[in-house]
């Protein structure tokens with residue numbers, strides 16, 4: 001069931017909700033409020049303690065060297081106009097780049113507090129905000145990067161992500177939760193969002209009557225105590241989505257632990273109560289609610305959907321043959337197509353993934369110039385739509401197959417055509433001690449050193465699909481817990497050390513939390529350890545086994561021996 | 568302590584009783600701790616009765632008393648502790664309480680509209696509060712993205728006029 005067939009209103013930006021006067025007015029009021037909060041802080045009416053959560057809820061962090069502004073990219077969709085807005089901010093208020101995170105946000109790391117209201121005003125003009133990108137509230141809603149184009153999609157999750165974005169915006173009841181609250185949604189039953197590692201993760205399936213229903217996961221999370229979530233309900237009719245998640249969060253708001261930062265996430269409450277008891281409380285709450293008030297009627301959903309622009313996908317007979325010819329003629333292009341594209345439900349189109357992971361580059365960083373280039377290329381080849389992924393890459397979703405070669409050439413000019421998607425140098429990495437005040441250790445240099453070891457494209461392909469996450473602390477922004485190889489920075493008497501974890505896997509099918517391999521080691525040894533792990537795997541693997549399969553077959557022990565035998 | 572209602576400072580006619588509750592009870596409107604309700608026969612009290620309810624208890628236990636209560640006070644031990652937002656909403660929507668719902672404790676003016684939208688009618692402010700900030704905060708936003716207990720007018724889609 002795909003709704004992307006024609007665009008009833010070509011003036012709307014594709015793939016996202018377009019604001020109307022009411023939405024603009026709201027953002028204006030929000031920025032005015034923040035301006036006055038800054039003034040009240042300066043006048044002393046607000047203490048630093050009181051001001052901090054207020055600025056956090058506007059996306060402003062105090063980091064090691066500067067303030068950081070985290071801007072939301074709801075469900076990962078940017079229009080070229082929005083991307084140019086971000087490019088503007090990076091150029092005039094930061095140092096010429098932005099950093100894409102694993103939660104479909106972008107961070108600017110060199111911001112002046114007093115300039116924040118102006119930045120927010122500029123962002124509002126391109127329908128963007130930094131609302132609830134931090135703080136103990138419902139955070140930016142993330143979604144599947146192939147939404148609206150995947151062949152297995154049952155409904156477009158972005159419509160429901162937008163509905164949840166609106167509903168959660170300054171929710172009067174849920175803006176002071178025990179801890180932050182993260183929601184992800186996919187419109188298919190294939191998990192592309194790591195649903196079971198979210199506070200609430202939502203997948204979609206067809207029920208016996210062939211009607212779409214949501215499978216709702218609750219209580220997953222990473223951080224200090226990682227948990228795989230549990231299914232609280234597997235047949236939620238979409239019309240009751242808001243009522244049901246409101247019930248889930250109300251139970252959490254009332255009963256979540258508040259006296260210990262590390263035990264305040266919903267995962268601990270679900271674990272302590274047990275999923276049955278939690279479900280019972282939620283159902284009880286749900287039963288008391290005025291469902292009419294929350295109902296997502298067909299009209300309401302259609303109205304929200306009507307504010308989304310849709311690409312006009314036409315038939316282009318022969319496009320696939322043209323692509324095949326280009327691939328034959330250019331081996332480098334062929335490699336990129338093989339690694340960096342995803343099928344589109346329309347056979348004349350394809351989705352292209354732009355890896356922000358060139359060896360030597362900070363994973364997830366994009367320069368002002370690259371943002372402009374991406375915006376231009378999106379306009380030319382992808383209906384002006386750009387998607388950022390939870391693995392810190394970018395997707396151009398609807399590219400005509402016969403134009404893919406031209407797009408690739410354009411990407412290459414801006415060093416955006418690295419053909420490493422899903423391969424070993426496609427490393428997910430948090431900002432770590434280079435920026436983040438919570439860090440124990442630097443993560444960026446470690447990620448770069450690992451990538452440098454495997455720069456050779458053929459070697460990468462030989463190694464095959466694998467994911468690596470490097471985190472500067474246990475908060476796990478780079479998801480090291482659920483990566484095949486996770487590297488975690490720890491502090492040992494003021495020195496940077498790294499723990500290595502093996503066997504993590506992010507998605508519902510086979511989801512697993514990695515296990516610690518052994519004692520933490522220094523940075524260069526950690527990099528060497530990864531190298532040893534990989535070569536050991538290459539020796540041991542059977543036929544075309546992926547790294548994770550070899551690990552599962554052999555278990556931790558032989559890998560541990562290889563790393564620690566000589567150490 | 569100044570009492571705020573609809574952005575205006577109001578006289579507070581209620582007497583808060585804490586610790587050992589005197590017997591006989593003082594005249595006039597009284598607020599008693601929740602625990603006290605189970606110690607007495609509530610039918611013997613003829614004066615206006617309010618209760619101060621802790622933030623860590625399930626509001627369902629108020630059910631037997633709610634028809635007799637004119638005021639319920641809910642607590643914010645810290646402004647970051649948002650339990651009372653949910654308690655208030657449940658008291659309005661599930662217990663159908665229509666009397667005065669009062670917020671007390673550490674609260675910021677930035678939370679005023681949230682308080683109103685989950686059903687609070689009054690806020691007990693510290694002496695040092697900047698009333699102007701509170702009055703301003705009442706009009707910070709003219710619209711909201713979710714239904715509230717106030718039954719506000721729906722603008723369109725998921726937007727309500729506040």
Ligand code: SF4
Nearest residue numbers: 430436439472473477
């Ligand atoms: S994982 Fe830790 S160090 Fe890295 S960005 Fe997150 S909080 Fe900072």
